[in-house]
Structure formats: C-alpha cells, structure tokens
Amino acid sequence: MKGLKGALMFAQSGGPTSVINASAAGVFIEGLNSELITAVYGAAHGIRGILNEDLYDMSKEDIKELERLKNTPSSALGSVRYKLKDASVDDTDYKRLLEVFKKYNVRYFFYNGGNDSMDTCNKISKYMANSGYEMNVIGVPKTIDNDLFGTDHCPGFASAAKYIATTIMEINLDAKVYDTGMICVIEVMGRNAGWLTAAASLANAKGLGADLIYLPEIPFDVEKFVKDVKEVCKNNNNKCIAVVSEGIKDKNGVLIGEVLGQAGARDSFGHAQLGGVGAMLSNIVKAETGFKTRSVELSLMQRCAAHCASKTDVEETFEAGKIAVRAAVSGETDKMVCYERKAGDKYEIEYKLLPLELAANTEKTVPLEWIINNGTGISEEFVKYALPLIQGEAELEKEDGLPRFARLNKVKVEK
Amino acid sequence: MKGLKGALMFAQSGGPTSVINASAAGVFIEGLNSELITAVYGAAHGIRGILNEDLYDMSKEDIKELERLKNTPSSALGSVRYKLKDASVDDTDYKRLLEVFKKYNVRYFFYNGGNDSMDTCNKISKYMANSGYEMNVIGVPKTIDNDLFGTDHCPGFASAAKYIATTIMEINLDAKVYDTGMICVIEVMGRNAGWLTAAASLANAKGLGADLIYLPEIPFDVEKFVKDVKEVCKNNNNKCIAVVSEGIKDKNGVLIGEVLGQAGARDSFGHAQLGGVGAMLSNIVKAETGFKTRSVELSLMQRCAAHCASKTDVEETFEAGKIAVRAAVSGETDKMVCYERKAGDKYEIEYKLLPLELAANTEKTVPLEWIINNGTGISEEFVKYALPLIQGEAELEKEDGLPRFARLNKVKVEK
Numbered sequence: 001m002k003g004l005k006g007a008l009m010f011a012q013s014g015g016p017t018s019v020i021n022a023s024a025a026g027v028f029i030e031g032l033n034s035e036l037i038t039a040v041y042g043a044a045h046g047i048r049g050i051l052n053e054d055l056y057d058m059s060k061e062d063i064k065e066l067e068r069l070k071n072t073p074s075s076a077l078g079s080v081r082y083k084l085k086d087a088s089v090d091d092t093d094y095k096r097l098l099e100v101f102k103k104y105n106v107r108y109f110f111y112n113g114g115n116d117s118m119d120t121c122n123k124i125s126k127y128m129a130n131s132g133y134e135m136n137v138i139g140v141p142k143t144i145d146n147d148l149f150g151t152d153h154c155p156g157f158a159s160a161a162k163y164i165a166t167t168i169m170e171i172n173l174d175a176k177v178y179d180t181g182m183i184c185v186i187e188v189m190g191r192n193a194g195w196l197t198a199a200a201s202l203a204n205a206k207g208l209g210a211d212l213i214y215l216p217e218i219p220f221d222v223e224k225f226v227k228d229v230k231e232v233c234k235n236n237n238n239k240c241i242a243v244v245s246e247g248i249k250d251k252n253g254v255l256i257g258e259v260l261g262q263a264g265a266r267d268s269f270g271h272a273q274l275g276g277v278g279a280m281l282s283n284i285v286k287a288e289t290g291f292k293t294r295s296v297e298l299s300l301m302q303r304c305a306a307h308c309a310s311k312t313d314v315e316e317t318f319e320a321g322k323i324a325v326r327a328a329v330s331g332e333t334d335k336m337v338c339y340e341r342k343a344g345d346k347y348e349i350e351y352k353l354l355p356l357e358l359a360a361n362t363e364k365t366v367p368l369e370w371i372i373n374n375g376t377g378i379s380e381e382f383v384k385y386a387l388p389l390i391q392g393e394a395e396l397e398k399e400d401g402l403p404r405f406a407r408l409n410k411v412k413v414e415k
Numbered sequence: 416m417k418g419l420k421g422a423l424m425f426a427q428s429g430g431p432t433s434v435i436n437a438s439a440a441g442v443f444i445e446g447l448n449s450e451l452i453t454a455v456y457g458a459a460h461g462i463r464g465i466l467n468e469d470l471y472d473m474s475k476e477d478i479k480e481l482e483r484l485k486n487t488p489s490s491a492l493g494s495v496r497y498k499l500k501d502a503s504v505d506d507t508d509y510k511r512l513l514e515v516f517k518k519y520n521v522r523y524f525f526y527n528g529g530n531d532s533m534d535t536c537n538k539i540s541k542y543m544a545n546s547g548y549e550m551n552v553i554g555v556p557k558t559i560d561n562d563l564f565g566t567d568h569c570p571g572f573a574s575a576a577k578y579i580a581t582t583i584m585e586i587n588l589d590a591k592v593y594d595t596g597m598i599c600v601i602e603v604m605g606r607n608a609g610w611l612t613a614a615a616s617l618a619n620a621k622g623l624g625a626d627l628i629y630l631p632e633i634p635f636d637v638e639k640f641v642k643d644v645k646e647v648c649k650n651n652n653n654k655c656i657a658v659v660s661e662g663i664k665d666k667n668g669v670l671i672g673e674v675l676g677q678a679g680a681r682d683s684f685g686h687a688q689l690g691g692v693g694a695m696l697s698n699i700v701k702a703e704t705g706f707k708t709r710s711v712e713l714s715l716m717q718r719c720a721a722h723c724a725s726k727t728d729v730e731e732t733f734e735a736g737k738i739a740v741r742a743a744v745s746g747e748t749d750k751m752v753c754y755e756r757k758a759g760d761k762y763e764i765e766y767k768l769l770p771l772e773l774a775a776n777t778e779k780t781v782p783l784e785w786i787i788n789n790g791t792g793i794s795e796e797f798v799k800y801a802l803p804l805i806q807g808e809a810e811l812e813k814e815d816g817l818p819r820f821a822r823l824n825k826v827k828v829e830k
Binding site: 016044045048072073074075078079080081162165166167169170171173174175176177178179184202203205206208279294296297299300301303304305306307308310387390391392393398399400401402403405 | 585588618723725805806807813
C-alpha cells in the first residue's frame, strides 16, 4: 500500500531497555513531520492498549520532551507481555484490532520489541493483509539480549553491554582491594543467548575483567565450576571474579538455578529460594573454599542504566525508528528494520528491511567458536564485534545532578 | 613539629569508595610538590603494608596517572581491615611502626579511612607523640556511610548517593512498565546510619523515587512493612518500590536479615541463606500479595560506580588530600580534615581540622526528625542537605567507550 493518508500507531512490548524510547522518539518525530500521516498515536502497554483503545495523542507532546525520550530508559508508553493466538485458532483479538485500526484510520502500524513482539507484529501484518485492510506494518527491533535473527545487532544490546563492562571494571577494582581471599560471582541477564554475559570480556580487554565467564550456550557443570574457581584462586592470590548468565543450564537443559533451588534452599515460608543462580553458586564456593564471597546481580540496572548508555546505540536506535516510518510511508510492509554492518575496518552500518516471518522465529546465540578456554572465556572476535557498538557517551541532560528524563503529557485520545 | 624535612607516608583503609583515590591523588601531588617532603611513599593494604614494609615509591609514577586516580574507584594501594590493639595492652605493632617510620625517616603520616581507620590513626598519633618521635599525623576521612562525626559530610558519600538516586530513578521507570502488579525491594548499604538509604529521597524529589524508605535509625517491623507495602499497592495500581537499608533492625536491635535468616531459609548445604535482607523481604511480600516481586541489591556498585561520581565530591575529596598535606607541613598533627558548610543559600564549604579522638569514636546517624511518614519517608531537610553534594559530573576519561582508570607502576621501595 502506497500513498494512502492515515494515522500512525506505535506500541512498545516486552522487557524494557535503556534505549527503547529512542525508537519511539524516532517514530514520533518522523511521523509528526510526514505529510501522509494524519495523526500519531501511542498505545498504552503494547497490544493491550490497542485492544482497549488506551491511546495517547502524541501531537500533544512538547517536541523537547519527545527528544528527551532518546535518553529516557524503559518504555514510556508502558509495555506488555501478551501473546496473540493464531488467527486460525481464535481471531477475536485480530477482529478487535482491525476494528480499532479502522475507527482511527490507522494505516501505519509499528511494533517495538524482541522475538515475541516480532511474532505478534508478523501475525497482525498477515491478518490485516488477508482481511484486505490497507495498512503497512513495520517491526522495530529492541532487546538487550541481542538474539534477533537477521540483524548485525539489536537496539538496546550495546547500552546494556557498556553498562555491564563498565560495572565489571569497577567491581574488579573493588573486589580485589583487600589482601585476603575473595570470590565474586556476578549474574548477568540472558535466558538463552550469552551476548550480555560475553560483554564481560570487554572489561577483560581493558585488564579489569572477569577470570571466568559462563554463557548459556555451553552446558554448565557445578562441580567443574567449583574446580575452575579453585584453580583461579590458586594462581591468583585467592581471588576470583566469575560472571555467569542467569540462563546457564545443565547438560539436560535444566536451568542451574532450578537444579540448585530444588536441591534444598527454602525460605521461611517453605518456598524455594528465589535468589538468582549467582547467589546460589556464590554460597557453594563459599562453603567449598572458606573464602569471603560476594554475589552481585546486575538485575534491572543492566537494562535501564540510561546514564551509561552507548551514544552509538542511542543514535542507531533513534534512526531505526525514523527509518521504520520512512519505509512504511514509502510503501514497505511486513518487514522489520535491521542493521547490516558494512565490510571494512571502519565501523558503519546500513539499515535494511527483513521479512517479519524471518525475524519472528529464529533466535541468534553466540557462535560456539567464540567461547574458549573450556567454556570459561570469550575470544577476541567478540571484542572486535562488540567494541564499536559501545562507543560514545549518551548525551543525557542533567538537572540538579540527576537525569532529566522525558516528562510526557500522555493526552488520552477520546474513545 | 614544624619545619622538619622528611618522608611522607600515605595508606588507605576500610571499604573502598568511588573517590577514595581522589584523596590519594591530592596527598601524592601535594607531597611531591612540597619542599619539606623528601620522599612520597604509599603503603600497600593500609597499616599492614607499613608493618610489612610493602611500600611504593610514588615519585616513580607518571603524573598523568596520579591525576587519573581522581576518577579511579576503590583503593589503588589496596585496603585492609586491621584493628590495632591498645598500646597499653600490646605495643608490638606500634614498636614496629615506629621502627619503619624511623627507617624511612617518615615525618608525615596520613591515614585515609572511616571510623575505625580514624581510631587507628588516633592511636598511632598518640603513640608516636608519647614516644618522642617527631611526626605529624593527619587523618583523611572517607566513607560512603557518611557517619563520621564533626564533618558536614564525608568524602565518598555524595558519589554513592548520586549513583543510588540515579539508579532508583531508572529502576522506577523500569519496574512500573507493565500493567500488572509489581513490587520492587531495593537494598542499600549502611549498617547503622541511614544516609545512603535516605539518598533514595533525592529520586523522589524528581518524581521517580521510592514509595517506602526504611532507615536503620528506626526499629523495623516485618508485619508493618508488609502492611505498608499492601497499602501502597492498593493506592498505586498494585505497584510499590520499597528501599531498605541492609542495617534495618528489630526493636531489640537484631538485624532483620538475621531474624529472617534464622527463621528458616537454608541453602543446599544447610547454611543459613546468605541473600540480603531485601531479597528476604521481597520473598515475604511475594507470598503475602501474590504479585510479581523483584529484589535489587545495589551491592558493590554503589561504592565503586566512579562512572557516576559527583564532581563536587571528587573535587572536595581531592582537595581534602591536599589540605591534609598542607596542614601537616605547616605543623598540624593529631587532626582529621573535615568539611564545614558555610551559612547562606549558596553551597560552599570550608576545610577545617578536628582533633582525631573526636573523629574516632562517635557515629553520626540521620536526625530522627528527618524521618517522617511513620518511619517510611524522608523529609525535605535531607534533600536540602544532600542535593548540593551530588552536583556535577565527574570528568572520567574514556578509552574505547570504557573508563580509562589510572594505571600505576607501583614501584616497590627496597627494604
């Protein structure tokens, strides 16, 4: 569909990142400037906001605040985890979406999220096409996990990686400060793909990294882990920093956190201990070595630390939002924006479009040949891949020494 | 003692901070420029480095790297937790210290640390004076806990407070992103004084703070906590962010972490659960409300996040080191450098000297009248007090998008 005037609808989905709102800023600003676009709507809490007609009129926002979205973490419109059924099984939601799209004359729809969101986006795109409703649908990728297929990297990954590497450098200096034994176990996000955990190796490249790095791509063995830690301690003045993915699994594919949780730890209500796998492993090496141990979970900070975001990531993510609108307006549909890295030594990317069904159903993990040292280290290739992505400091405005994040009016559209 | 030529010795002690090395930079740079000072030594791992003659010759360092110390977290020389016995009970260590001071003609001694370190510094100062060895001793304060007596605030506190407030703002945006119930319990350092936990209220002042803030100054009741959380959830769309000090205690003064730890949770080895009190409380409210909960421990990051340090803190801390040297060289001894805030609306401090015995034995907690809302909130007075301290961004140099921390040669002094 090309040349049709109509409204733009944008929604955010899945776990937030430091920069997901940069894409929102790109979509809104480009949309407000486009001649074909008659209105710019943001849906509250992803697909659910469309189903419930909880919509914001983005033209009512101050342009300064929309620009501040570039450096505001989390999802400004609210997010959701909502899985659409297949339309062939139950098309209730699809019918409702079509009704809402028609009511507001939405002809340009953008969904911002990770794997599951691209699946949702793909289903909506196909349904609308089949139903004969003229609409262009473009997926805007985001995920700190960096596991989307078909793109060199994912918006949001680099800022999380930069925070993780920076923080590990700082922890490295802190954890080694005493002249006594000290084991530090740092837990990083990433259920199935180890990209974020591998980011620890960027700190290693600066000489202030981790001694051991465990990705979910390689089966994890608790006994081997204890042995690895003891070995490092022996050669390293009884000090060891280990970084583990929250998603490490045993050889049967069961999460180590579940294996250890079932093995015993209960809280005072009799529930399985909820602490992360890092804390559990830390307890085990403490018992095994007698050294002081500390477990550090990078928790929500790694996905929302906008104060430490990568400028490269922020700018690319902003651009991805703008590109999505330009593509839709020029007639593209059923695609996801993706990044292609140009050949050559100088880092440069090109924005491309990938069919949504390809993006939706494939998970990209860390190449096994990049995992070295018997599953405890990351090769130079990863550093070469990731280092260009974390360059530059995000230009986060400060007010009273604290971040000045966007303050939206969020003017509701009358139903 | 005044006008005596001799060597300078500096050592760091206690838990590190983001800016403890800024004082080191101040001491070293001022010392290297002083005509009375014949050599500048840094001791490895505090007092233990002196006892063992593990000393570094700081004149062998590149001045650029010494300047980079200003923005390098943790203790560059290494730290220690070592409590000197009273000289009247056992003077072995003191005799050894005197021996080392004499051997290297140390006439200016500086100890950088918190309460315990000022106690050590005080004991050494008194012993050397009594033994007739001419030496000027000055304590350089540091502690993220902000609990030293006689100073408006402590070097290191503001940077930790800035990190905590910034991070809570970011977590606030992240934790409220879904349209479902969510309780987040954030644990902050501070065993007896709630200054750092109170820093959450700086985020509140920006509208992105915590709903509940619990300091160790007020006895903590788990049942009341659960009631408080439920109340917030009821009025707030089933969302609540609570910040607790690691040092919260029950009405008998027992740490809540111990109370709950003893009540049940054991790991797979039968050891009491080691997770922080925040994780325990998070588990309890999860069981009580059924909502999704998340516990976040700011752990080592709050004391080493130099990438988010306060410029005001860095500059004051650097200056405190310089002032210490100038004071000692001009004949002062047995004192600690402290900050006095000038009257008036504009924030300005004056550097003063306080007798070491006063600094050593008193702990400053948060004024009880600043704790409001039935022990769940912090008054405007705290914000007025703390906000000027977190102003400005530390000028941390970057290399490849990551911090460029100081790299010292650490040239050992021949024994």
